[in-house]
Amino acid sequence: MIQYFKKYFILLLLLMLTVFFVSILIHNQNLGTATGTLDRIRSTGKLRLITANALNTYSYYEGKPTGFEYDLALEFAKYLNVELDIVTPGWNNLFTYLNQDKGDFIAAGISITAQRLEDAAFSIPYMTIQQRVVHHNLIFGPKNIEDLRFRTFHVRRDTSYHYRLEQIEASGIALNYILHDNIPTEELIAMVNRREIRFTIADSNIALLTQRYYPDIKIGIPIQERESLAWAVRKNDTDMIVEINRFFLHANETGILRKITNKYYENTQDFDVYEIKKFHKRIKTRLPKYKQVIMEESKKYGFDWRLVAAVVYQESHFNPEAKSVTNVRGLMQVTHATAREMGITNRRNPSQSIRAGIKYLGKMYQRFSHIEDKYQRMLFSLASYNIGYGHVQDAQKIAKGKGLDPNTWQALKTCLPLLSKTQYVKTTKHGYARGWEPVQYVERILTYFDILKQKTKSLELTDSQGNGK
Incomplete structure (x- = not known):
């Protein structure tokens, strides 16, 4: 696990540097129209985070906020020397709130997909994950993509899981999926653990994080190549993207990103x-x-x-x-x-x-x-x-x-x-x-x-x- 993180951070740093300089070039050439988000943040002293309640994003424990995305966003607010405000509209309304200017950026463990690129612009990635089948250990899981045929999966609507199952179905593999609104992936995993449903799909980081709470679940086959998690801003909000990318470089160089990643994910694989x-x-x-x-x-x-x-x-x-x-x-x-x-x-x-x-x-x-x-x-x-x-x-x-x-x-x-x-x-x-x-x-x-x-x-x-x- 530690070796994986070392390789991951080296690759991430190289990717950050490449994308950062490209974003600077775009900014200097005045491509796109900045919305003035960064100016408003600095003038009001408020950074508005759009996120959702979940183990890996944002929740409360003992009256105090916690979560990977929250901790990272809080460091971003410190980097800008402003206060952090939290907006939690529910999973299905994240991008609606963003485009209605009810928040400044989305940090909710979301992956970059073709569908989402139509609604928003994304920062450089901060983590790579892979979609995996999750089932109870007393239920036989699929052995490969073809084996998904005739099985029923429960996933949240308009997620990368939803889009991927659509792709698999369009390829000719007859499968079923039931869509849920505004329900965290971890709750669907809990339903698998209670054997209320047979299958769901989860990003690998969420599956590993949740397995310690539900040890009867089994993390099955991947159904997608590795994907990247990133923060999202409004389209053409160039100044905001540039500033977020600068922050990610800073967080990587100073060890902030590694510290927060270790806090939440380091021990997820190292248990019996x-x-x-x-x-x-x-x-x-x-x-x-x-x-x-x-x-x-x-x-x-x-x-x-x-x-x-x-x-x-x-x-x-x-x-x-x-x-x-x-x-x-x-x-x-x-x-x-x-x-x-x-x-x-x-x-x-x-x-x-x-x-x-x-x-x-x-x-x-x-x-x-x-x-x-x-x-x-x-x-x-x-x-x-x-x-x-x-x-x-x-x-x-x-x-x-x-x-x-x-x-x-x-x-x-x-x-x-x-x-x-x-x-x-x-x-x-x-x-x-x-x-x-x-x-x-x-x-x-x-x-x-x-x-x-x-x-x-x-x-x-x-x-x-x-x-x-």
Whole structure:
């Protein structure tokens, strides 16, 4: 996965440079008529994003906006030194709102298609994806394009999936498709998981992102060559396209694009489906016994209880009798020394173990108070919980020596594995460590955390709607 991203970003940079200079040339030759969008943005101090609610675009968690497209658009607003306003008209109205000047650009994980090029102009791409069949793992999926014959697919209207199925049908392959309005792809995938429908189509990034929440789905064959995701603006809005392209170059050169991409997509392929299914089961069977004490203790330190629950699961699979080969015990796998330091007497007592573990995590969190980004700070704290604060310090020192920012997770995850290599061990204060383990540890916790966020969000939504009725 990491090698894929390296190749992807090199190719993306070359593509960005090529398209950027072409766009500058077009701009200088005054081809097309600029709409004055950029001037209006600067004069009002408002950048209006048109997007849709979905996992990969824009949603709320704990009262705060999140999502890949939102994060990237927020960086664009910072780049322009303006505020970001959000407009969410529903999937079927994105381009209507754009052309009615109800927003300045669309950022919603949309691919460049011939049909869409008739309605808007597109920026340089920021990601490549591929349309894939999604079905339940108990249902046999198609083996090739010809095998789509006589199957029924559920997709959203006027999407790249809709257009592609039309093309396949026109080629002589008799298939059926049912069109839905203003429904996110992830909800269609959820319907596949519940076996309410048999097949849908999803971009590969959405399918991979969603699979951790619905481990019973299977990502099947591709039905299209790789496509590019990009932002859309009104036709002939040349100044806006040029500025967006400049921003993408800036985001690539400064690492902003890589950071946001890693945050949402880096771990989507690096998990065991069996383990994820086991986690989903234990959320129901084991977590309820400890949920209340996790919530109470997490609140004392300002931690999200779902993150702490993910830590507990990674440590012990919610088993209070868990014991490691190094004789750490209990739900939070507390050592004798840590138990004494945190003031508990029985490591196998669930409440004591949770209290001690969260208290110790809080201690690590305080040690990284110089890291302003709370998300990055927590990743450092988790790594320290696993491998020890001293080894994290050693990795930070290595990062600094390599010219990397020692206060970023990207640098730390690069340098932690070096703690097992002889040429680096001899320069460290705390000696040898299996530095790849805390990297895997943190990334697994983030996967579990992501699942718990989505699970609790779904439950809250169902409760607010009267048990879904």
